Amino acid sequence: MKTVTLQVEGMSCQHCVNSIEGALKQIGAAGKVNLSGHSVEVSFDESKLSLETVKETIEEQGYDVK
Numbered sequence: 001m002k003t004v005t006l007q008v009e010g011m012s013c014q015h016c017v018n019s020i021e022g023a024l025k026q027i028g029a030a031g032k033v034n035l036s037g038h039s040v041e042v043s044f045d046e047s048k049l050s051l052e053t054v055k056e057t058i059e060e061q062g063y064d065v066k
Contacts, residue, residue, distance in 0.1 A: 003043045004051065007066040008058060011035055019061045027057050 011020070017033040020040055024031035029044035042054050055065045 001043050002046045002051075003041060004054075005039050005041045006055065006058070007038060008033075008040050009038060009064040009066060011038065011063060016063070020058055020063065023057050023061050024054070027053065029054055029057075 008020070011017070011033060012035070017035065020033055021031045024040075024042060024044075028048055029042050031043075032041045033039075034041070040058065044054055058065050
């Protein structure tokens with residue numbers, strides 16, 4: 001398992017948390033959103049998912065990954 005922390009802009013409420021964490025779960029990753037830190041800690045299996053796929057999944061929810 002690989003764990004990365006991504007800076008994500010545009011998150012402001014519990015809906016944002018649920019949206020991102022739910023989308024990550026659907027692709028087989030585990031995400032933990034930190035609203036005050038504008039970040040998401042993501043754990044995923046590199047043999048099944050790429051970091052680019054993780055970023056795209058967050059961006060598809062309407063957020064900017066830095």
